[in-house]
Amino acid sequence: MSVTAPLGFRAAGVDAGIKRGDDRDLALVVNDGPSRAAAGVFTRNRVKAAPVLWSAQVVSGGRVGAVVLNSGGANACTGPLGFQDTHATAEKVAEVLGDSAAEVAVCSTGLIGERLPMDALLAGVDVAAAQLSRDGGLAAADAIRTTDTVSKIAFRRGEGYMVGGMAKGAGMLAPALATMLCVLTTDAEIDSEDLDRVLRAATAVTFDRLDSDGCMSTNDTVLLLASGASGVRPDLADFEKVVTAVCADLARQLLVDAEGASKAIAIEVVGAESVEDAVTVGRAVSRSNLLKCAIHGEDPNWGRVVSAVGTTDAAFDPDRLNVAINGIWICRGGAAGDDRSKVDLRPRDVTITIDLSAGPHSATVHTTDLTAAYVHENSAYSS
Amino acid sequence: MSVTAPLGFRAAGVDAGIKRGDDRDLALVVNDGPSRAAAGVFTRNRVKAAPVLWSAQVVSGGRVGAVVLNSGGANACTGPLGFQDTHATAEKVAEVLGDSAAEVAVCSTGLIGERLPMDALLAGVDVAAAQLSRDGGLAAADAIRTTDTVSKIAFRRGEGYMVGGMAKGAGMLAPALATMLCVLTTDAEIDSEDLDRVLRAATAVTFDRLDSDGCMSTNDTVLLLASGASGVRPDLADFEKVVTAVCADLARQLLVDAEGASKAIAIEVVGAESVEDAVTVGRAVSRSNLLKCAIHGEDPNWGRVVSAVGTTDAAFDPDRLNVAINGIWICRGGAAGDDRSKVDLRPRDVTITIDLSAGPHSATVHTTDLTAAYVHENSAYSS
Numbered sequence: 001m002s003v004t005a006p007l008g009f010r011a012a013g014v015d016a017g018i019k020r021g022d023d024r025d026l027a028l029v030v031n032d033g034p035s036r037a038a039a040g041v042f043t044r045n046r047v048k049a050a051p052v053l054w055s056a057q058v059v060s061g062g063r064v065g066a067v068v069l070n071s072g073g074a075n076a077c078t079g080p081l082g083f084q085d086t087h088a089t090a091e092k093v094a095e096v097l098g099d100s101a102a103e104v105a106v107c108s109t110g111l112i113g114e115r116l117p118m119d120a121l122l123a124g125v126d127v128a129a130a131q132l133s134r135d136g137g138l139a140a141a142d143a144i145r146t147t148d149t150v151s152k153i154a155f156r157r158g159e160g161y162m163v164g165g166m167a168k169g170a171g172m173l174a175p176a177l178a179t180m181l182c183v184l185t186t187d188a189e190i191d192s193e194d195l196d197r198v199l200r201a202a203t204a205v206t207f208d209r210l211d212s213d214g215c216m217s218t219n220d221t222v223l224l225l226a227s228g229a230s231g232v233r234p235d236l237a238d239f240e241k242v243v244t245a246v247c248a249d250l251a252r253q254l255l256v257d258a259e260g261a262s263k264a265i266a267i268e269v270v271g272a273e274s275v276e277d278a279v280t281v282g283r284a285v286s287r288s289n290l291l292k293c294a295i296h297g298e299d300p301n302w303g304r305v306v307s308a309v310g311t312t313d314a315a316f317d318p319d320r321l322n323v324a325i326n327g328i329w330i331c332r333g334g335a336a337g338d339d340r341s342k343v344d345l346r347p348r349d350v351t352i353t354i355d356l357s358a359g360p361h362s363a364t365v366h367t368t369d370l371t372a373a374y375v376h377e378n379s380a381y382s383s
Numbered sequence: 384m385s386v387t388a389p390l391g392f393r394a395a396g397v398d399a400g401i402k403r404g405d406d407r408d409l410a411l412v413v414n415d416g417p418s419r420a421a422a423g424v425f426t427r428n429r430v431k432a433a434p435v436l437w438s439a440q441v442v443s444g445g446r447v448g449a450v451v452l453n454s455g456g457a458n459a460c461t462g463p464l465g466f467q468d469t470h471a472t473a474e475k476v477a478e479v480l481g482d483s484a485a486e487v488a489v490c491s492t493g494l495i496g497e498r499l500p501m502d503a504l505l506a507g508v509d510v511a512a513a514q515l516s517r518d519g520g521l522a523a524a525d526a527i528r529t530t531d532t533v534s535k536i537a538f539r540r541g542e543g544y545m546v547g548g549m550a551k552g553a554g555m556l557a558p559a560l561a562t563m564l565c566v567l568t569t570d571a572e573i574d575s576e577d578l579d580r581v582l583r584a585a586t587a588v589t590f591d592r593l594d595s596d597g598c599m600s601t602n603d604t605v606l607l608l609a610s611g612a613s614g615v616r617p618d619l620a621d622f623e624k625v626v627t628a629v630c631a632d633l634a635r636q637l638l639v640d641a642e643g644a645s646k647a648i649a650i651e652v653v654g655a656e657s658v659e660d661a662v663t664v665g666r667a668v669s670r671s672n673l674l675k676c677a678i679h680g681e682d683p684n685w686g687r688v689v690s691a692v693g694t695t696d697a698a699f700d701p702d703r704l705n706v707a708i709n710g711i712w713i714c715r716g717g718a719a720g721d722d723r724s725k726v727d728l729r730p731r732d733v734t735i736t737i738d739l740s741a742g743p744h745s746a747t748v749h750t751t752d753l754t755a756a757y758v759h760e761n762s763a764y765s766s
Contacts, residue, residue, distance in 0.1 A: 047693030047701045047717070077689055079702070079718035112686025113719045216694045218686075289672070289753075290598045290761055297762030303495025303601075306460055310430030311599045318430045319462070334430070335462035336496045370672075370762075372755035378673055379680030379753075 002137030002153035005164030006187035008032050008227025011136035013143030016124020018072035018117055019110075024143035026121065027069040028128040029183055030097065035228030038064035039196035040105070041203050043220035049076030050086040051106040052219055058090075058105045062192030064225050065103040067183055068093045068128075069144050070121060071168070073110040074179060076218040085116050092122045096129040107221050109146055109168065109179040141166035144181055147377065149257055154249035158242040160232035161188035167250040169217075179219035180207065182250060187230035188239060198240045199224045206247035209279065209365045210255055211286040222247075255366050260374030263295050265350045265367050273359035277314035281354060282365030284312045292370035298345035302331040305352060320357035326350060385520030385536035388547030389570035391415050391610025394519035396526030399507020401455035401500055402493075407526035409504065410452040411511040412566055413480065418611030421447035422579035423488070424586050426603035432459030433469040434489040435602055441473075441488050445575030447608050448486040450566055451476045451511075452527050453504060454551070456493040457562060459601040468499050475505045479512040490604050492529055492551065492562040524549035527564055530760065532640055537632035541625040543615035544571035550633040552600075562602035563590065565633060571622060572611035581623045582607045589630035592662065592748045593638055594669040605630075638749050643757030646678050648733045648750050654705075656742035660697035664737060665748030667695045675753035681728035685714040688735060703740035709733060 004011050009031055016026040031038075040059035042052050058064060068089055075082050086106050094101040108116070131139075141151040148168050155164035169180035184199075203222055224243065234242075255264050267285050272278035285291060288308040294301035302323045309321060323331035328343045330336070350369075387394050392414055399409040414421075423442035425435050441447060451472055458465050469489050477484040491499070514522075524534040531551050538547035552563035567582075586605055607626065617625075638647050650668045655661035668674060671691040677684035685706045692704060706714035711726045713719070733752075 045690055045693040046695075046699075047689050047704075074686075077686055077701075077714065077718050079716065082718070112684075112690065113714065216690065218690050218693065288598055289757075293758050293761035296758065299762065301495075303457075303460060304598075306430050307428055307495065307599065307601050310428040310601065312429075316429075318460075321430075331460065331496065333462065335460050335465070370758055372758045374672075375676050375679065375753055375755045375758060378676035379682065 001155045001164055002141045002166045003029050003164050003183050003185045004134050004137035005155035006162040006185045006227060008187050008229030009185045010132040010134055011140040012128040012131040012133065013136065013139030014124055014128045014131060016127065017120040018070055024139060025070055025072045026124040026128055027140035027143040028132060029067045029140055030132055031065055031225050031227050033227055035189060035226055036063045036065050036103065037190060037192040037195055037226045038062065038223060039192055039199045040221060040223045041199055043217055045216045045218050047218050049074050049108060049219040050078060050083040051075055051108045052221060053083065054086045054090065055105040055107065055221060058103060061102065063103050064105050064223065065099045066093050066097055067105045067107065067223060068125065069107040069181060071109050071144050071146050073108060073114055073116045074112050074219050075108040075116050076112040078115055082115060085118055088118065089121060092125045096125055105223055107181045109144065109181055109219055112218060137166065144168040147259055152250055152253040154246045156242045156245045158188065158234055158238060161186060161230040161234055163242045163246050165246045165250055167254060169254055179217040180254065182222040184224040184243065184246060186226050188226055188232055188234045189228035190226050190234065190239065194236060195224050195226055198243050201240055202244040202247045206244060206251040210251050211283055211365055211367050255368060258368040259377045260371045261368030262371055263348055263350050263369040265295055265352060265369065267365045267367065268351055268353045269356065270353060270362040271355040271357045271359060272361040273315040275361045275363050278361050278363035279365065280312050281309055281314045281356065282363055284308045286365050286367035289370055295350055296369035296371050300325045300330055300340045300343035300345060305354065306331060309354060314356065315358045316356040322355040324353040384538045384547055385524045385549045386412050386547050386566050386568045387517055387520035388538035389545040389568045389610060391570050391612030392568045393515040393517055394523040395511040395514040395516065396519065396522030397507055397511045397514060400503040401453055407522060408453055408455045409507040409511055410523035410526040411515060412450045412523055413515055414448055414608050414610050416610055418572060418609055419446045419448050419486065420573060420575040420578055420609045421445065421606060422575055422582045423604060423606045424582060426600055428599045428601050430601050432457050432491060432602040433461060433466040434458055434491045435604060436466065437469045437473065438488040438490065438604060441486060444485065446486050447488050447606065448482045449476050449480055450488040450490065450606060451508065452490040452564060454492050454527050454529050456491060456497055456499045457495050457602050458491040458499050459495040461498055465498060468501055471501065472504060475508045479508055488606055490564045492527065492564055492602055495601060520549065527551040530642055535633055535636040537629045539625045539628045541571065541617055541621060544569060544613040544617055546625045546629045548629045548633055550637060552637055562600040563637065565605040567607040567626065567629060570610050570613035571615055571617045573609050573617065573622065577619060578607050578609055581626050584623055585627040585630045589627060589634045593634050594666055594748055594750050638751060641751040642760045643754045644751030645754055646731055646733050646752040648678055648735060648752065650748045650750065651734055651736045652739065653736060653745040654738040654740045654742060655744040656698040658744045658746050661744050661746035662748065663695050664692055664697045664739065665746055667691050669748045669750035672753055678733055679752035679754050683708045683713055683723045683726035683728060688737065689714060692737060697739065698741045699739040705738035705740065707736040
């Protein structure tokens with residue numbers, strides 16, 4: 001289903017020869033309308049890949065007719081020539097579709113610092129355009145994989161409309177092991193300002209709260225395209241719920257597939273003075289290599305949780321901190337609580353609950369453990 | 384030589400039975416004067432161990448007659464009873480030495496969240512006091528080891544005076560794999576205000592620029608004690624140089640002994656608008672797990688350097704960034720530069736030079752690579 005679940009979208013995924021081997025590496029998603037309203041959120045890294053610079057400009061116009069995505073090269077840190085490559089890619093798509101390049105978004109993922117093989121890529125656009133179909137969502141999701149072991153797709157039904165999506169990568173919106181790319185589609189009728197508002201709200205509580213290794217890519221992009229083909233103008237609050245559900249589903253898939261991870265860790269911060277404080281604490285804890293190693297070793301080391309909390313400026317009193325791991329409150333009032341031997345850390349899913357005893361707010365940040373496999377995957381080859 | 388290199392100090396290190404096995408685990412350092420001026424810097428973690436809270440108070444008085452240190456337990460997150468344990472330890476030392484507890488500093492390192500075995504510890508103080516000697520510096524340095532594979536000691540001669548020191552741990556002043564504890568001694572004649580100024584300046588450019596894994600301990604402590612026994616009142620600028628040299632020597636030893644590390648990485652940031660910017664960039668790069676894995680794999684992945692730089696708010700233009708690894712400028716003007724195959728990453732020491740092209744300032748931050756051995760050491764047991 002993926003991006004072609006909603007009416008008005010066609011997609012394709014092909015092997016253009018950008019990556020070595022026979023894997024698909026080029027995806028095309030086309031919005032057949034009648035509307036082509038769109039919104040996007042991009043990496044906050046100040047070093048932005050050429051396709052991010054290009055697509056941010058396209059999206060600022062509020063309209064996207066097509067998205068072309070490639071794996072096998074990030075086109076980041078490639079200078080003015082790299083930007084020309086992105087521009088040429090958009091022009092090629094526009095030419096093949098009889099459209100305007102100004103409404104063609106481009107996404108790339110792969111190694112930083114190398115130019116893309118443009119001959120292969122441009123020839124691949126022809127092949128992809130010829131294969132565009134209402135069934136092409138799965139092939140497109142497959143084509144954007146890099147170290148992903150599976151394709152990530154999701155969809156949800158709203159009241160008379162549909163939201164679909166595909167994603168690749170592992171990590172937070174500002175990740176991670178690999179770039180995160182995500183294209184969301186809907187056949188709801190909705191203007192680009194509302195799309196933008198909904199997308200920002202949805203990503204803020206999903207992709208933005210994934211933090212697998214604290215690293216931030218140069219290429220992260222999440223696009224939301226509306227065809228209006230259902231003719232249904234949704235209730236905005238409902239629409240936000242549906243888009244958020246699709247984002248949460250994809251975010252969960254990214255987390256579970258994070259490179260080398262053996263545990264999916266939810267860091268649930270409660271009793272915070274503000275949501276910002278809760279997120280700050282969750283993120284600090286999610287970035288503690290020591291804690292991530294302990295969870296990998298199935299050691300309920302609450303001292304490493306507390307010492308990560310202590311590095312933040314969130315409102316809390318060290319003597320009123322409570323920490324539970326998988327439901328056992330092993331730290332109470334900043335000191336040892338229930339018997340740590342009661343904590344069962346064998347399941348893949350681990351929940352660490354941190355009660356700041358400072359207010360009514362909460363937030364959950366998701367991360368993974370730190371494993372020798374992560375080190376191996378990220379030291380044994382360039383990515 | 385260690386802390387007993389300067390005149391006026393005695394030390395001892397004994398097996399008090401705090402740690403399992405026959406290793407030494409209790410150290411005592413005594414300042415026989417005539418002066419007992421002192422200064423200290425402590426962890427910035429808001430969750431502070433009992434001995435940190437105690438010693439900060441002692442040091443605020445400007446005088447320290449003795450320092451008692453234990454491995455085998457951090458006495459952190461132990462509540463009011465843990466603080467009473469620290470107090471009782473200081474009282475015991477004071478009693479044995481015929482001194483005041485208000486001038487006895489206490490340092491602890493080991494697992495967080497567990498009470499110390501006070502019977503063993505207090506009995507150990509008697510044994511240590513009986514063994515105090517001018518030759519005890521090595522035994523003291525040995526007794527504060529946790530996962531340290533070697534004792535860390537250093538000393539330097541000034542004009543008519545000496546500065547010595549011992550340390551344990553691996554990481555920055557706000558570390559790390561384990562707590563960092565450091566006791567520096569001098570027989571120079573110098574008041575506590577000047578000691579404080581010198582110690583802050585010296586640690587700011589040494590221990591503060593070590594960042595092995597971005598984690599911050601609850602127990603980090605650096606103390607500087609002056610006996611005045613040489614009768615020499617040093618030139619302050621010279622004294623700062625000597626103290627900085629001792630700190631730099633110890634910091635280097637911590638780095639080389641960092642848990643599981645196979646590379647010592649110097650991140651040299653040049654062309655910065657300010658020293659703060661240079662440190663910010665160096666620290667961000669030193670905390671990139673992806674880069675640390677790449678260096679472990681001997682992959683000169685400058686894209687991971689640049690994308691870590693891009694997460695900071697330092698002044699720089701992405702198109703003017705230059706990056707060298709071991710002297711080869713593989714990124715010039717934000718894009719690929721010299722041939723990356725020229726970079727030799729086989730030596731243990733790796734230098735990454737980042738030219739921000741934004742000003743005249745520079746700073747170097749030291750870190751290590753991220754290895755499967757690090758993961759193993761930090762997942763296989765509680766620490």
